[in-house]
Amino acid sequence: MTNGQTRTCGLIGNPVEHTLSPVIHNTLAKDFGHNLVYVPFKVEEGRIGEAVKGAFALNILGCNVTVPYKTDVIPYLVQIDSMAEKIGAVNTLVRHPEGFKGYNTDLPGLYRAMVSDGVTIEGQQVLILGAGGVARAAAILMADRGAARIVILNRTVEKAKALAGEVRGFYPNVLVEAAGTEDISAFQEEKAYLAIQATNLGMYPHTERTLIERPEFYRAVHTGYDLIFNPAKTRFMRLVKEQGGKAFNGLKMLLYQGIIAYELWTQAQVLDEQAERIYQEMKRNG
Ligand code: NAP
Numbered sequence: 001m002t003n004g005q006t007r008t009c010g011l012i013g014n015p016v017e018h019t020l021s022p023v024i025h026n027t028l029a030k031d032f033g034h035n036l037v038y039v040p041f042k043v044e045e046g047r048i049g050e051a052v053k054g055a056f057a058l059n060i061l062g063c064n065v066t067v068p069y070k071t072d073v074i075p076y077l078v079q080i081d082s083m084a085e086k087i088g089a090v091n092t093l094v095r096h097p098e099g100f101k102g103y104n105t106d107l108p109g110l111y112r113a114m115v116s117d118g119v120t121i122e123g124q125q126v127l128i129l130g131a132g133g134v135a136r137a138a139a140i141l142m143a144d145r146g147a148a149r150i151v152i153l154n155r156t157v158e159k160a161k162a163l164a165g166e167v168r169g170f171y172p173n174v175l176v177e178a179a180g181t182e183d184i185s186a187f188q189e190e191k192a193y194l195a196i197q198a199t200n201l202g203m204y205p206h207t208e209r210t211l212i213e214r215p216e217f218y219r220a221v222h223t224g225y226d227l228i229f230n231p232a233k234t235r236f237m238r239l240v241k242e243q244g245g246k247a248f249n250g251l252k253m254l255l256y257q258g259i260i261a262y263e264l265w266t267q268a269q270v271l272d273e274q275a276e277r278i279y280q281e282m283k284r285n286g
Helices: 021-032 048-057 082-087 106-116 133-144 157-170 215-219 235-242 251-266 272-285
Strands: 007-013 036-042 062-065 092-096 099-103 125-129 149-154 175-180 193-197 221-226 246-248
Touching: 007 021, 007 048, 021 036, 021 251, 021 272, 048 092, 048 099, 062 251, 082 099, 082 106, 082 133, 092 251, 106 133, 106 251, 125 133, 133 149, 133 157, 133 193, 149 157, 157 175, 215 221, 215 235, 221 235, 235 246, 251 272
Parallel strands: 007 036, 007 062, 125 149, 125 193, 149 175, 193 221, 221 246
Antiparallel strands: 062 092, 092 099
């Protein structure tokens, strides 16, 4: 029940019609007894500045930001968290007295999801498929959490090289390389790699697509972590499993990026059992 004291949070993006974020935030608000509602805000192209200014004027407590505004939103913020600045993308706005501060909860969200799934980063050899926005967050997370070696594989090899160079700049002691999708014969060691799938390929409705098809590539993968969550079982995950590896999808990352945003807005601490309950609810709604 909303009343005069109800606080509002929301999702800025386009499209926003199929988002699962209201399930996360409205369930948490109910759980904690917070007088808070979370709603989608569809923002038309070219209007992100107006949207941020308007949200602040309307006393909105905080927002998530999704495609296509994660980078475009940055000029309209009064502060940016140092990790979000490194990633060059903001997915969470937190209200401050003079305007919104930007954070990136995708990176710690992926970390908490991997911890929850029992996936180790420290000392690992990591293959990152893709060199776009979320691949960048994944590469920085891997370097930050002590991966032994990171290889960024992308269709456009120049983008992989540019990203590898930037990550090396931030973490000079980590081995970061780049390769095109034709160069995969270098990855032959049996079950030697954690592979993170960070391209759009395989997402609904084009579920039969994946960046690399060759089964011998998947023999080198002990764990495949797809950041896509729709469908729940992607082609990439199937290829990993067919060669005896473990495979996970991106639903837990989505859950935890939302939980961390909620914690930033309300200073609440979300417990593991609450996270698990919401995860099950998201699976039912997905
Ligand atoms: P992005 O910045 O647009 O990057 C897209 C990546 O996919 C690039 O590496 C691009 O390669 C590659 N790609 C696209 N079409 C391709 C094709 N036909 N053939 C080969 N490669 C292709 O996208 P993003 O924001 O990083 O998002 C990527 C995925 O992550 C999305 O599917 C999204 O659902 C998922 N995601 C999940 C979460 C979560 O919470 N689980 C959060 C954020 C994003 P080129 O450089 O060669 O174009």
